[in-house]
Amino acid sequence: xxxxxxxxxxxxxxxxxxxxxxxxxxxxxxxxxxxxxxxxxxxxxxxxxxxxxxxxxxxxxxxxxxxxxxxxxxxxxxxxxxxxxxxxxxxxxxxxxxxxxxxxxxxxxxxxxxxxxxxxxxxxxxxxxxxxxxxxxxxxxxxxxxxxxxxxxxxxxxxxxxxxxxxx
Numbered sequence: 425x426x427x428x429x430x431x432x433x434x435x436x437x438x439x440x441x442x443x444x445x446x447x448x449x450x451x452x453x454x455x456x457x458x459x460x461x462x463x464x465x466x467x468x469x470x471x472x473x474x475x476x477x478x479x480x481x482x483x484x485x486x487x488x489x490x491x492x493x494x495x496x497x498x499x500x501x502x503x504x505x506x507x508x509x510x511x512x513x514x515x516x517x518x519x520x521x522x523x524x525x526x527x528x529x530x531x532x533x534x535x536x537x538x539x540x541x542x543x544x545x546x547x548x549x550x551x552x553x554x555x556x557x558x559x560x561x562x563x564x565x566x567x568x569x570x571x572x573x574x575x576x577x578x579x580x581x582x583x584x585x586x587x588x589x590x591x592x
Contacts, residue, residue: 427484427518429525432474437466439483440476440508447508458506461588465490470585472502473529477509477518485509487522489530490588492539494558496580500536503584523550530573537572539582544569558582 432440444459465471465488473489487507494501504526509518527550530538540547544554544566552569557579560568570577 427477427479427521429475429477429521432476432486436476436483437463440474440486443483443486443510444506444508446511447514448506449511458508461506462486462488465585465588468585473526475522475525475529477522483510484513485518485522487526489526489538490585492585493583494578494580495583496578498536498578498580500534501578501582502530502535502538503582503588504538504540505542520549527571536574537570537577539568539570541568543567 441459441463444462448456448458462471462474466474470490471488472491473487475487476483477485485508487504489502489504492501492503504523507519507522509522527538538552539558539560540552541560541563544552547569550571552571554566554569555577556565558568558570558577559565559580560582568582
């Protein structure tokens with residue numbers, strides 16, 4: 425497999441939407457609105473990083489990063505997700521490659537850190553951990569994790585961009 429990871433291009437947008445919808449279609453803990461979220465983030469200018477994994481111009485995966493706010497006023501933090509891999513290609517390292525590329529790009533842009541809502545066993549492999557004092561309301565704390573690029577972890581309530589609530 426010769427896979428490349430690159431920034432999304434305008435001609436990728438429809439394929440990203442189809443891929444994201446398919447990736448989450450059968451996920452039990454999904455809102456099944458992830459493709460709407462990516463489109464809303466893009467539409468509102470909140471899609472800070474949007475990377476695609478492709479093989480022979482066929483998109484196999486996508487990761488979205490958007491800014492978050494923290495009640496303490498600390499800045500430079502981002503939220504990762506959704507991250508999507510074509511269902512028939514899951515478990516082959518595509519999601520991991522997208523994760524590493526997105527985290528590297530955040531570091532290069534001078535981000536302070538990144539948060540993610542998801543499986544601790546998966547995201548822990550990338551250095552994400554749950555931290556007391558940093559919370560996302562109405563979410564079990566072990567599923568809300570952070571990774572600091574500066575060594576300092578903020579305390580406060582995290583709020584994602586309003587586009588994350590998109591339902592269509």
